[in-house]
Amino acid sequence: MASELSTLVDTINKRLTDGLAALNDPAKLLTSEIVVLTEDAKDLETEINKAIAQIGMLVLIGEPHYVNGSPTSKQSGVNVSIAVAIGETPTIWRDAAGLKPKCRDVSIFVNKLLAQYPVPGFLPLRVLKNDFFPDKKRNLRELSIEAITTLNPIS
Numbered sequence: 001m002a003s004e005l006s007t008l009v010d011t012i013n014k015r016l017t018d019g020l021a022a023l024n025d026p027a028k029l030l031t032s033e034i035v036v037l038t039e040d041a042k043d044l045e046t047e048i049n050k051a052i053a054q055i056g057m058l059v060l061i062g063e064p065h066y067v068n069g070s071p072t073s074k075q076s077g078v079n080v081s082i083a084v085a086i087g088e089t090p091t092i093w094r095d096a097a098g099l100k101p102k103c104r105d106v107s108i109f110v111n112k113l114l115a116q117y118p119v120p121g122f123l124p125l126r127v128l129k130n131d132f133f134p135d136k137k138r139n140l141r142e143l144s145i146e147a148i149t150t151l152n153p154i155s
Contacts, residue, residue: 004121005064008080008147009038011119012061016084019113020059020106034106039063052138056093057103059110060085068151080122080147084110088139103139104132111143122147 013036020034035051037044038061051058062083070076088094088103101109107130116124126146133140 004149005066005080007121008064008082008119009040009061011117012082012084012114012125012145013038015113015117016059016061016110019109034059036061052087052089053092056090057086057088057100057106059106060087064147074153076151078149078151080149082145082147084114084143084145086110086141086143089137090139103141107141107143114143114145119147122149 016036020036033055035047035055035058037047037051037058040063048058048060062085064080064082066078066080068076068078086103086107088106090102094100094102111127111130114125115127118124126148128144128146131142131144133142
């Protein structure tokens, strides 16, 4: 299952990195340097702090976890859950002209990027919810994503 979970995280990472880079379109007058990190980064805390302090926004892909739907069967359906967090410090991220997308807008964009997106070995991704976590200093949203695969035993 380890290789399947790595494929899932890598595919989501590439989709988000490529998709968010599209926000850096001079025709749209956006200057988007949004960083995408995964929880398995070498020094995650430093990378998060650096992205927030220098840029003001980041996207963090959480570690996937799963529930085996039928653990006694030789072949079972596995529901994999993974969270994608979008964090913004408005005082650093937002520009005076209001051209940079807000955390809410980026979370909706990420939702559109991932909804029904195909990942090798999985059914298309399902975005289940978009939660907002209020905070005095920053905006934080978390998308809950489900991916379904089949777990086959090693012969």
